[in-house]
Amino acid sequence: QQQVKQSPQSLIVQKGGISIINCAYENTAFDYFPWYQQFPGKGPALLIAIRPDVSEKKEGRFTISFNKSAKQFSLHIIDSQPGDSATYFCAASNGRGSTLGRLYFGRGTQLTVWP
Amino acid sequence: ETGVTQTPRHLVMGMTNKKSLKCEQHLGHNAMYWYKQSAKKPLELMFVYNFKEQTENNSVPSRFSPECPNSSHLFLHLHTLQPEDSALYLCASSQGSKQETQYFGPGTRLLVL
Numbered sequence: 001q002q003q004v005k006q007s008p009q010s011l012i013v014q015k016g017g018i019s020i021i022n023c024a025y026e027n028t029a030f031d032y033f034p035w036y037q038q039f040p041g042k043g044p045a046l047l048i049a050i051r052p053d054v055s056e057k058k059e060g061r062f063t064i065s066f067n068k069s070a071k072q073f074s075l076h077i078i079d080s081q082p083g084d085s086a087t088y089f090c091a092a093s094n095g096r097g098s099t100l101g102r103l104y105f106g107r108g109t110q111l112t113v114w115p
Numbered sequence: 116e117t118g119v120t121q122t123p124r125h126l127v128m129g130m131t132n133k134k135s136l137k138c139e140q141h142l143g144h145n146a147m148y149w150y151k152q153s154a155k156k157p158l159e160l161m162f163v164y165n166f167k168e169q170t171e172n173n174s175v176p177s178r179f180s181p182e183c184p185n186s187s188h189l190f191l192h193l194h195t196l197q198p199e200d201s202a203l204y205l206c207a208s209s210q211g212s213k214q215e216t217q218y219f220g221p222g223t224r225l226l227v228l
Contacts, residue, residue, distance in 0.1 A: 106157060
């Protein structure tokens, strides 16, 4: 059973456009939701993360929107650039207050930004 | 060297071979992880070590054998692998065992013939 469901599998956006990637989860014990960015030949790197006590977190052109009641969260990239072309993974964890928390990853979204 | 390094970056092995993957973290972290990344599949957690002690084995076949001699080094010993084990093997580390902000290495691309 997949703990975190991610869509779309691939996304093509024009330069300057908005990229939106969505994730959904079922486990209400999850309390940490990071997004990772992976370029070819590299390991995933933490991009931005949110906890459920806020509904939005913004860092530069990247924003996470979080809907606790719907158990959904999304990554928005505004003014998308060719350098943003990468695979993006959402993840969830119930690590707070527990040493047994683990990261559950979505299947990834391959983003291509055309110049 | 900075961050998390992995060697070798690429490995081709036969099903009867024995090989080892190495991971080293230069971040002063005390938790280290092995992940398997296959095409079109979610990242699969394989093993977790916290302060050199294995705290999680995610039902990984015994043909994969991890070793953590200290908090900075992690090995994955491979023997009698199957072609379906071909994948990118990623090592990661974190400050604590709560597996939140993990820092990944570049991975070892493994091909089993």
